[in-house]
Amino acid sequence: MPDFTPHTDEEIEQMLAACGLSGTEELFTAIPEALRLAGGLDMADGLSEPDVVVETQRLAARNPGADLICFAGGGVYDHEVPAAVRRLGFRSEFVTAYTPYQPEVAQGVLQMLFEYQTLVARLAGLAVANASLYDGASALVEAANLSVAATGRKTVWVSEGIHPTWRSVLRTFAQGTGHDLKPIALRDGVTDWPIPADGNPPAAVLVAQPNHLGCLEDVKTAADLAHGVDGLCVVAADPVSAGLLRSPGELGADVVVGEGQTFGTPMSFGGPFVGLFASSLAQVRRLPGRLVGETVDNEGRRAYVTTLRAREQDIRREKASSNVCTNQTLIAVAFAIQLSWLGTAGLRELALRCARGTRYCREALLAIDGVEPLVSAPTLREFSLALPVPPETVVERLAEEGFLAGVPLEPGLHQREGLAVAVTERRTRAEIDAFTASFEKAVR
Amino acid sequence: MPDFTPHTDEEIEQMLAACGLSGTEELFTAIPEALRLAGGLDMADGLSEPDVVVETQRLAARNPGADLICFAGGGVYDHEVPAAVRRLGFRSEFVTAYTPYQPEVAQGVLQMLFEYQTLVARLAGLAVANASLYDGASALVEAANLSVAATGRKTVWVSEGIHPTWRSVLRTFAQGTGHDLKPIALRDGVTDWPIPADGNPPAAVLVAQPNHLGCLEDVKTAADLAHGVDGLCVVAADPVSAGLLRSPGELGADVVVGEGQTFGTPMSFGGPFVGLFASSLAQVRRLPGRLVGETVDNEGRRAYVTTLRAREQDIRREKASSNVCTNQTLIAVAFAIQLSWLGTAGLRELALRCARGTRYCREALLAIDGVEPLVSAPTLREFSLALPVPPETVVERLAEEGFLAGVPLEPGLHQREGLAVAVTERRTRAEIDAFTASFEKAVR
């Protein structure tokens, strides 16, 4: 019902006349009569703004899951987003801009992306990062494609420590590219790194840090292995872990990807998030997506611009190694703001608080009869349990008590049924204690 | 706990050294030792941002009254505020600016105020409006002061149709100014306009339109009466009523004041709102508060500036007729945006929707046994009922049912116990029907 078009009847008439037309239908004469929708769309008329509010509030209220105290992770975490970040990230100049094709009027977005790239590169411990991809999974797909393009090889080794849905996305897109994905199994929580029997050397080795069981992998071994066969090492890293852990780049990774939801974006039922992508300088001409670089304007003032554009689909077309056009700039902006808000000390403290809560919660749950560690490798902010009842049942029972208990593990993969439980800096001791008490009842 | 000051320890040392000081205490040597707080404030240490969120959310959750379906008015109404108005009104350039003392960098606020003044003047039907006062009640006080200054008289006639709390504020401030306030009683819902026996001619006649019973007054008669004795006519008008009614200015008012909450501001437990103040050009040099005027800059470009500043307290000091300095600019900005969003047709429709809902609700409630009209004068969007049980009891009972039933009337003033019920454009027929059903039970 609100009319988002400004045209008054008088103006429409005047404009039609200027076009030499006598009615709105005549605007569409190029469309063959047979293809015209006779009675318009089969859809109710528009609603007023307050009516839309009522309807969307009704639907939102039907998601009581949004009120559960969250112990679920699996790549999406319940972190604090402070007021300043929310308000800055939603400034309409950022929200309603397009891709910065005209740098003279897009320095705001460009500089935010330049800062974002710097931050992502630092987290990764690599020299360069792009201006965002869709999400962690698609960044991983792009990393595999980059590796294949860089090496001319088609085989990609994929640790089963990578989140199952990410691997599933990898498989989907491999149907097009024809990559040969070789799964590498886990052993006691971490990737078991033999060279697969089949002798084809890989374009890349893909590993997650921490992996989806929450366990910390030995990135250096993965990198050495990859480099030993002239392949690349790709690490899917949780950016929060950079608060405490040595960076993947430092340990030898050539490409680091990740899910950026962690910084500045609420859980949002899974999106929009932001795919982090960093690489060594050696790969910069194969970098997917957009890249912002610093330069100067005609008066020598510092300025920013998208650069190495020749890589991109709009110029390289069928020869481009990536088709990404629209990306996730606004989420990248929020990421950069949130990380700047955290700052050097805050990032470390955030990671430490996650690790402490994880340890506290893990010990408390393991004290419950019948609850056992699924694996024994060290964890940072997520851990996996073996349960005496199906994990889906535990999740349902705990939801009734007000908790989202975790993410049930891919059945079959780990011998036993398991549940991955995540603890962020938002979880208080009181919440964890209450969760433990409910958990105890739920596994009976 | 969040430190809103940026100083690092190193910087503090450096800065103290630059001042020739060796410690922070030395900054305060001018303060006699005896007056220094020994152990700092008797107050807990600061909380982190998330802890403050928890605490303020706890307090907010203890106001279930905020969820009641609102039939209360009394000068504060439950109108829709669309997303665009909220987001625009909260742009930080408006929120975090000061009074526009430097017009070259304050054209945003100045132009918004110029548009606000234009809109308020149009609503009032008068030539000029100021850039906001605290609220409706304080605007009424200023109008009385202006009238006294303009006429050199001390007596002010005050219709009892003006909301009781506004009259109470008038009385408070009259303790200082010494104005002689003469109440004029109502008869069957509207002001009963005899000239008070005491022969002192008034500086002004103060009347509300509609009055606090919801009834429409005869503004023209009030104006004629005032002008007949060379006094001013001051009307406290509900700005929504301008959507349907002839403006007070057209009917002879010299000053129009009002409560601007109606446009763009939620009910907010009573503030901050905005006091509307419009007058004829004859009174412009006595206008309280700030006034924005159009002018040009040094290149002839249109520009705005606060003008006729010589009226204001910072220049006129003890001779100023008003002491207002900080006003309610941000709420005035929201007012202007909301009114522009409504537009010519929307304002009329808003008023009409209020009037229709009022009629529908009034008829429904009057059909209940024992519920009677308190008065019979025509109403616009609020009406008064005589109830068989104390109105406070009815309000309590209906709150249990999810409704805020109205504002109980000042006891004693109208012979019978009464309740003023308001209906805005937000109230649906279904809500009114449910309210009526609950009301029926509540008055039993």
Added chain:
Amino acid sequence: MTADDQTRANGGMGATGRSIPLMGRDSEPTIFELSAPGRRAASFRTTDVPEWPAEDLLPAGLLREEPLDIAEVSERDLVGHVTRLSHRQYSVDLGAYPLGSCTMKYNPKLCDDAASLPGFTNAHPATPEGWTQGWLELLADLDARLCAITGMAAATLQPPAGAAGELTGLLLMRAWHAEQGGRERTKIVIPDSAHGTNPASVTLGGYETVTVPSDDRGCVDLGALRERLDDDVAGIMLTNPNTLGLFEEDIAEIAAATHEVGGLLYYDGANLNAILGVTRPGDMGFDIVHMNLHKTFAVPHGGGGPGAGPVAVGRRLVDFLPGPRPVRGDSGWSWQTPPKSIGRVHSWHGNALALVRAYSYILASGGDGLQRVAERAVLNANWLRHRLRGVYDVPFDRPNMHEFVASTGSLKRSSGLRAVDVAKRLLEEGFHAPTTYFPLIVEEALMIEPTETESLQTLEALASALERIAASPEDAAAAPRTTPVGRVDEARAARRLVPTFDARAADESDRLS
């Protein structure tokens, strides 16, 4: 083509303004010029209420004939208009705002969130107290904390701004003196450096202003004060530190002398920021204190308001406070009006959402944080004075509190540089200007208050800019050159008064009576 030209050029129907953003540095048309008949943004909820025509609802004589002309714009044009206007506005969120006496500190965004909670924003002020216990608890706790900060016994949160607080305080004095009986007191003593609201409030409070001069230290001249104190004096109004940014060191003597003649002491809290956690007006002997929550407690200034001006009083004045006030009973909080209350000073409970902002700021700061505020506000101001003392005159060049007053007195004589020139030049350097020509007792005054939230780097940049300005007085006349508009013709605004868009069209001779 300026907006004016365009308005003239437009002969046709519909909107006359065009919408182009600031980047072109063009002026923005008014909303009225963007209006075209029939355009609209508004939509309304579906209610199913019968659609009676206006004529069936209201007496014909009251109805207006034509709808009132507001503006007819699309939501898109409205959003564009206001967003563009926001780009023509300086603000704290854009940069430093060293406006003396105004305390333009950064206001944490968490306070915005607190004040936006629906449990606060959606409550009608007449909701029965049982349904708004959270509100009453918050107000009562804020009241208690403000008293702890100022050293007073109880407060009213009703006054919506500092000036309203002043008048409230004066009415409290009046009521108190009336109860004491005796001859009516008629005078209030005010220093010559006081803010204009003080004398204006005195008049509205029904008193007469007696001015006491400042001595050569920039403080109240104690001797002169003693001469003015007699039993006509109802009280004295002071801000401490005063508007020169100097602490009134003789405050104990001032208080004793005033109390001796039966007067009361009123504290203008505009400068409270300087002494948070360091000293308290109550301890200095003040009887009545107003606070500007929009200065000291991070309520943003909103382009001129809203603020909040609570008034706290000593024990002997508690019974006179405006009401109702939240009081704790067995069954929770309820509203109560003090027995000898002067009455309401606001139609409801004051600027309630502004109070939530201040409350959340105080919670987040805590006792430790508030003390840091004062320490660092004072440190910043002293550092800046030291940096600038060789460049500008500093008439009272001794340790200051949160602000100090400089002057272009010497520079004016040597090179013609006035305070207003410094202000306009600073604007083009990207800073807001200090307060100019106040306090009145300093010629060509620049009243500089950096506030505690500005970093050393910002202060350095500000000081450099001020140095550059002093070094190149010849640039002043043309300034400001980089602002959305150039120097504004204030005289013309007053001479040819155009207070509304409609007045533009009207015949000029009609404009002023």
Added chain:
Amino acid sequence: MTADDQTRANGGMGATGRSIPLMGRDSEPTIFELSAPGRRAASFRTTDVPEWPAEDLLPAGLLREEPLDIAEVSERDLVGHVTRLSHRQYSVDLGAYPLGSCTMKYNPKLCDDAASLPGFTNAHPATPEGWTQGWLELLADLDARLCAITGMAAATLQPPAGAAGELTGLLLMRAWHAEQGGRERTKIVIPDSAHGTNPASVTLGGYETVTVPSDDRGCVDLGALRERLDDDVAGIMLTNPNTLGLFEEDIAEIAAATHEVGGLLYYDGANLNAILGVTRPGDMGFDIVHMNLHKTFAVPHGGGGPGAGPVAVGRRLVDFLPGPRPVRGDSGWSWQTPPKSIGRVHSWHGNALALVRAYSYILASGGDGLQRVAERAVLNANWLRHRLRGVYDVPFDRPNMHEFVASTGSLKRSSGLRAVDVAKRLLEEGFHAPTTYFPLIVEEALMIEPTETESLQTLEALASALERIAASPEDAAAAPRTTPVGRVDEARAARRLVPTFDARAADESDRLS
């Protein structure tokens, strides 16, 4: 002094950047230059969890030795920084953005509100379906509405952008052909006017691109197409109206010919805005359709994203869709993956909050409103073409849909005015530039899409600006002069690659391998 000079000049500790706002038109330092050791903005919830040191929690070998350097700034400086940067950014909310193919319409603010409801934003995507029924219902209803709009049978909402939708569509084609059996098809036909994502997606889909030329009407050359169609062809990708803004009138013949050789038709929905409620891809014969919700359905572009690129398909392809999808059962909504699904194309449910925005826009618009969108988008574009046809070349000067392509071909020859000059001149006139140099088949192309939300007055102003620009080609070289920075040196950015702040400091010779 520029930020660079200052960085150099700063020898001391702490932040090197100074914070002054755009009004000084100075550049803004990076956040790294505003950083000073020890400053911080962050604070954390009190949890009472034991405060074990990192060494007790993690193996020593994994721990980094020094905290990772991020930046150390106060909230105040962060807010100032980002707010100032926002003032260096053009956006739809500031003005018109006639960027062809991108559909930079105004996005109603009500959609922002819908997408901000905590019931949507706070839901973890792995929450069991019983606890997120509102989400599933919304997604299913959006799916159904998108199908009604496009004339298709079912959709996936997972693809996060148009290009992701394209690749999804190509994988659907692949899966479908695989099920049909027979020789593997290897080619996809694409017109020479197609967007770059089309051929790039084709390659990633494992196909080879075969280009079909446009004829002199600007449409697919039907004869040339027929020559290219054989049983190697898996399908054809078209956008209709095409990137010249022209409706492919022969679409029925194209569809028949493609289907005849067993190929499928893919609709690139970037231009769907033009035909909402007027005609539907499904009715034209398309088998697979992606939509750019960020173009057609008012998801704001966010400076480059996020968007959403749902893919709808005809009945015979439904079983191949990515999953899981929401399906209605007796006990409510549940997630189900289609039997022959190609698998996930997103790790969760797509850009869910962007889907809420589009959903609320569709609810508010309704069938009637969506049709108005198309009508007025087309009206605006035709009006503008008529206004400009004498000034600029219009290579295909016939009734267009929502956009049209102009060219400075003649102007370049007569006065040297290139498309890029027009773009830069338009920036200084306060408008965003049209898309330039696309589609590739038009020299010096200016692809102009005013969108339906711009008013006649804005179009008038835009047209006047474009006229002025053509009339004064000599102004072009210096443009833009009123923008936050002048013409940017793009060549240098590529030559001396500085992709991060850290690369600035690094030795230049190291920068590029």
